[in-house]
Amino acid sequence: MLDVGLTHYLTVAAILFGFGFLTLMTRRNAVGILLGVELILNAAGLNFVAFSHYVTGGVAGQVFTVFIIILAASEAAIGLAVVLQVYKHYRTIDAGMVSRLRQ
Amino acid sequence: MPAQSVADLRFIYPELVLAGAIFAILFFDLAGRGDRSRGCATIALAGLVGAGVLAARDFLLCRGAHPAIEPHAIFSGLLAFDPFAAGMKVFFAMACALIVVFSIPTEEAGGGSAKGRGAGEFYGLFLCIVLGLYLMAGARNLLMLYLSLELVSVISFVMAGFRTEDHKSGEAALKYVIFGGASSGVMLYGMSWLFGATGSLDLGEIAAALATTDSKAAVFVGVLGVLAGFGYKISAVPFHMWAPDVYEGAPTAITAFLSVGPKAAGFAMMLRFFTQALGANAEVVPLDLPWPLVGGILAAVTMTVGNLTALGQNNVKRMLAYSSVAHAGYILMGFSVFDDLGMRSMLFYITVYCFMNLGAFLVVMAVAERTGSERIEAFRGLGRRAPLLAAAMAIFLFSLTGLPPMAGFIGKFYLFVALLEKGGTGYALLAVIGALNSVVALFYYARVLKAMYLRNAAEPEAEGPVPVRPLYGATLAALVVPTVVLGLYWMPVFALVGESLNFAR
Numbered sequence: 001m002l003d004v005g006l007t008h009y010l011t012v013a014a015i016l017f018g019f020g021f022l023t024l025m026t027r028r029n030a031v032g033i034l035l036g037v038e039l040i041l042n043a044a045g046l047n048f049v050a051f052s053h054y055v056t057g058g059v060a061g062q063v064f065t066v067f068i069i070i071l072a073a074s075e076a077a078i079g080l081a082v083v084l085q086v087y088k089h090y091r092t093i094d095a096g097m098v099s100r101l102r103q
Numbered sequence: 104m105p106a107q108s109v110a111d112l113r114f115i116y117p118e119l120v121l122a123g124a125i126f127a128i129l130f131f132d133l134a135g136r137g138d139r140s141r142g143c144a145t146i147a148l149a150g151l152v153g154a155g156v157l158a159a160r161d162f163l164l165c166r167g168a169h170p171a172i173e174p175h176a177i178f179s180g181l182l183a184f185d186p187f188a189a190g191m192k193v194f195f196a197m198a199c200a201l202i203v204v205f206s207i208p209t210e211e212a213g214g215g216s217a218k219g220r221g222a223g224e225f226y227g228l229f230l231c232i233v234l235g236l237y238l239m240a241g242a243r244n245l246l247m248l249y250l251s252l253e254l255v256s257v258i259s260f261v262m263a264g265f266r267t268e269d270h271k272s273g274e275a276a277l278k279y280v281i282f283g284g285a286s287s288g289v290m291l292y293g294m295s296w297l298f299g300a301t302g303s304l305d306l307g308e309i310a311a312a313l314a315t316t317d318s319k320a321a322v323f324v325g326v327l328g329v330l331a332g333f334g335y336k337i338s339a340v341p342f343h344m345w346a347p348d349v350y351e352g353a354p355t356a357i358t359a360f361l362s363v364g365p366k367a368a369g370f371a372m373m374l375r376f377f378t379q380a381l382g383a384n385a386e387v388v389p390l391d392l393p394w395p396l397v398g399g400i401l402a403a404v405t406m407t408v409g410n411l412t413a414l415g416q417n418n419v420k421r422m423l424a425y426s427s428v429a430h431a432g433y434i435l436m437g438f439s440v441f442d443d444l445g446m447r448s449m450l451f452y453i454t455v456y457c458f459m460n461l462g463a464f465l466v467v468m469a470v471a472e473r474t475g476s477e478r479i480e481a482f483r484g485l486g487r488r489a490p491l492l493a494a495a496m497a498i499f500l501f502s503l504t505g506l507p508p509m510a511g512f513i514g515k516f517y518l519f520v521a522l523l524e525k526g527g528t529g530y531a532l533l534a535v536i537g538a539l540n541s542v543v544a545l546f547y548y549a550r551v552l553k554a555m556y557l558r559n560a561a562e563p564e565a566e567g568p569v570p571v572r573p574l575y576g577a578t579l580a581a582l583v584v585p586t587v588v589l590g591l592y593w594m595p596v597f598a599l600v601g602e603s604l605n606f607a608r
Contacts, residue, residue: 010299017292024285033281040288047295056302064246064304068291071253075284078260082276089270095281098274 009050017043030086030093034079041072111177114184117154117161117192121234124150125227132223140222144207147226148200151233155196158237162189166602174607180305182241183375183607190450190603191240191371198363198457199233205465205578206356225265232258232364239368243379243607245294245304248372249287252332255365256283263353263361275352282345286335293328296321297380306379307608313381329376330397336369339435340405343428347412350424355471358420359464362427363457370434370453374446377438378606398439399529403536406432410543419467420477422547423460426503429544430456433518436537440521440530443604448517450600455514455589459502462582466496469575479554486556492571493555495579500548502586505541510589515541517597 016039023036045065052061083093090098112119128146132139164172165186174185182188203226235254242248260283264276298304300321301312313322334342350358381394409429416422434456437449467477469492474481485493502509515537522534571579589596 013292013295020288024281030277030281034284037281037284037288040285041291044288044291044295047292048298051295051299051302055299060246060304061298064249064298067246067250071250071257075253075257075280075287078257079280079284082260082264082273082280085264085267085273086270086277089273095277098277 006050006054009046009054013043013046013050016040016046028094028096030083030095030098031080033095034076034083037079038072038076041068044068108178114161114177115182117157117196118234118237120153120157121150121230121237124153125230125234128223128227128230132227138222140208140225143222143226144203147203147230150230151196151200151203154233154237155193155200158189158192158196162186162193162603165189165605174605176243176307176607180307181244181247182238183243184241185607186603186605187371187375188241188607190599191367192237194367194454194457195233195236195240195364198367198461199229199236199360201461201578201581202356202360203229205359205468205575206354207574221265225262228258228262229360232262232360236364236368240371242372243306243375245298245306245309248376249291249294252290252336252372253287255336255368256287259283259357259361259365262357263349265354265357269352271352272354273352275349278345278348278352282335282342286331286342289328290332290335291328293325293331295325297325297329300325306376309380310382326381326394333369333373333376334401337366337373337431337434338428339401339431340408340428343405343409343431346428347421347424350427351418351421351477355420355464355468355477358424359461359468362423362460362464366427366431367453367457370438370449373438374449375606377441378446379608395439395441396529398435398441399533402432402435402439403533404432405429405435406537406540410540410547413547414543416547417479418477419479419482419551420464422479422551423463423467426544426547427460429540430460430503432540433515433537436518436533437521439533440525442521442525443601444517444524445521446604447597447601448514448521450603451517451593451597452514454596454600455502455510455586458582458585458589459499459509459511462495462499462579462586463503465575465579465582466492466499469571469579473570479551482551482554483558484555489571491576492579495583496555497552498583498586500551502590504545504548506545508587508590510586510593513590513593 020036020039020043023039024033027033027036045068048061048065052058086098087093092098124146128143131142131146165174177184232255235251235258238247238251239255242251260276260280263279264272266272297309300316300318301309303309303312316322331342338346350362353361406429409425409432413422413425413429416425434449434452437445470481470485471477498509502511505511505515519534519537522530
């Protein structure tokens with residue numbers, strides 16, 4: 001049986017981070033961009049849990065991850081509220097189209 | 104130990120006062136009908152003054168007033184009780200109280216940012232951000248660092264989008280959310296590597312572990328990620344992209360706040376993180392990683408990009424946004440030196456920058472309130488239409504440029520001294536880049552001066568005098584005086600700043 005160790009978790013987290021970053025860079029849809037942010041946050045959370053289990057012991061890493069989950073939820077709530085507000089004015093949530101500033 | 108935590112409550116009186124004021128505003132706003140904005144502003148102001156006075160008391164206690172308290176870590180090492188945190192708290196209380204004063208709305212429509220409806224939310228949320236700044240100043244644990252930073256960021260998103268009827272405000276909030284979320288994510292990812300490499304979240308324990316660790320790469324990735332988070336807060340290039348749009352779209356009082364409060368707190372966190380976790384100011388830097396080089400490049404790029412982009416702006420608010428990016432670059436010059444003098448000049452510059460930048464935004468707000476425009480054309484002929492306002496703006500702009508005898512000159516002077524004292528080609532080069540940048544900055548500040556004194560208003564009907572509310576007049580005076588006085592007699596403040604550079608171990 002495959003022995004799953006620290007390296008596997010870190011690799012998965014790194015891949016998640018990469019996908020999240022790619023999503024941030026390429027997506028034009030505001031909700032899509034927010035999803036990318038969530039992926040990055042989850043990558044960090046996974047790292048914390050893995051390090052906490054394999055390296056440091058104790059619960060510090062786990063507690064940190066719980067905080068990340070909570071703050072990710074609050075950030076998503078605020079983010080979606082803002083997206084809704086933008087939609088009301090612009091009738092689109094394409095981040096590229098929402099650019100009446102700087103003119 | 105719960106008992107110890109309860110006993111530690113006496114070290115966070117300023118924060119408790121702020122929390123109390125937040126609840127007071129909430130209930131006051133709910134309890135009555137009609138326009139409650141003045142009452143809410145009064146409570147906010149009282150809370151800020153109380154918190155500032157208590158923080159000043161903490162500062163004196165740490166310095167050895169009777170009964171002296173040694174700087175130490177509180178709440179199991181989550182927060183620090185030391186002159187540095189207390190000094191920053193006094194600074195935040197002053198800056199934020201000024202912002203509350205000039206966001207008090209006028210009787211007639213138009214005017215301040217907290218018009219009638221929503222004043223409770225406005226001031227309540229504003230105090231929440233201030234609470235976040237206070238925690239940022241004291242945080243000495245990665246978890247606390249993250250939580251306090253998010254408290255400031257998340258509520259700033261709401262504040263940037265506070266004018267729901269204005270499409271620009273919503274757009275600003277959207278850009279802020281996207282960049283804020285991304286950079287805090289990257290910062291967290293960095294923190295997780297730092298945690299893995301050192302096995303601790305406590306800055307002091309991280310420093311101890313770093314001395315023996317052999318996972319250099321993990322530490323490097325970790326610190327780079329954390330630097331991204333700080334870079335976003337201080338709007339350093341390449342994490343500055345949010346700044347111009349957010350500054351332009353947000354209500355002006357909030358813009359003024361964002362350009363001072365979170366920026367100063369970001370620098371405070373950065374200083375604490377690098378001195379405590381990385382021992383960057385120690386004689387022997389653990390793991391000889393190239394932080395001075397990273398800081399120097401960041402500084403050079405930030406001020407150059409900020410200044411060059413500011414040149415082409417026609418909206419004064421947007422121009423000031425780029426100028427605030429450039430000023431982050433000047434302050435980062437002190438960061439790249441990172442000895443005692445470097446840190447001292449950074450803190451001094453932040454103090455000076457607060458007065459002059461708040462002042463410049465306040466003038467923009469006063470002009471926009473009367474003319475309905477923030478564009479440079481709105482400033483035409485201001486020298487005759489509102490001589491005092493124009494004179495104040497001229498003083499702030501001279502100070503931002505760094506011309507003597509204004510405070511900005513002394514601030515820049517110390518930053519350059521720190522660079523040259525350190526010696527070496529790299530630092531000399533950075534000083535030259537900084538000096539060239541100051542010259543570039545003169546061009547776009549001078550455009551506003553030219554519009555104010557050498558041009559007539561575009562339309563004849565806009566020629567009339569620009570009346571200034573007494574409230575603005577008083578706040579402006581409170582900002583002009585330190586901007587001038589600190590340029591002539593700065594030693595006491597500089598000494599105070601030096602004393603505040605004392606971190607709890």
